[in-house]
Amino acid sequence: MAHGGLTPAGMNLPRQLDQLRQEVEACRSCPRLTAWRERMARQKAPRFRSETYWGRPVPGFGDPQAALLVIGLAPAAHGGNRTGRIFTGDRSGDWLFRALHRAGFANQPTSTRRDDSLQLINCYVSAAVRCAPPDNRPTPEEAATCLPFLEREIRLLPAARVIVALGRFAFDQTLKALRQNGNLIPRPKPPFSHNARYDLAKGLTLFSSYHPSQQNTLTGKLTEASLDAVFAAVRQALDERARPSPPAA
DSSP, X not given: OOEEEEOTXXXXXEHHHHHHHHXXXXXXXXXXXXXXXXXXXXXXXXXXXXXXXXXXXXXXXXXXXXXXXXXXXXXXXXXXXXXXXXXXXXXXXXXXXXXXXXXTSBSSSOOOSTXXXXXXXXXXXXXXXXXXXXXXXOOHHHHHHHHHHHHHHHHTOTTOOEEEEESHHHHHHHHHHHHHTTOOOOSSOOOOOTTEEEEOSTTOXXXXXXXXXXXXXXXXXXXXXXXXXXXXXXXXXXXXXXXXXXXXX
């Protein structure tokens, strides 16, 4: 297979996935989000005054042959919007990558910048919205505008068999993307709750989890143990798929 550019984690991307990355990075479709992300990149947080911010939409990254896809809400204004890599350089990412490392999906528990030594193992990480939104709240129109990126990304990750949606917003957007891609979603719609598992059509399993935002971690709504439980369940689901079927009687 022909390959395109390198991901921030250093992996070669298949050409179509690299084309999607380029389109994401160049997008200016939402005026409010474009203005906000660029304003944050100019103003900067005091502790990052000396850094040059990314200030553009942030693509997904990881192993293009991953069995696990993790989907968050959007880049943080002084996290992904600064570093250019989703969940990198912010407190939510600190929690996520520690959990991924403990579960064997990352080679290290930290993610501080695009050119660090982080490598995702059988895992790809993305977001429902690619620009940092004010107050972490994209409008319904902005979410709808960004949804085709997620739809395409899911299609371009053919080995993905398990998806973890972090937070209700990502969960709802993931269900919409799967429906657009032809996956039959149960009716009534699966409810969002922490560490819930839904086995969908086409051999796909969806897990929902609280987002590792400070709103959840500082209040104790999400603990490291409860986040670890999600990825332990993911590992079990992947192991079940890898186990050979018993012979027919």
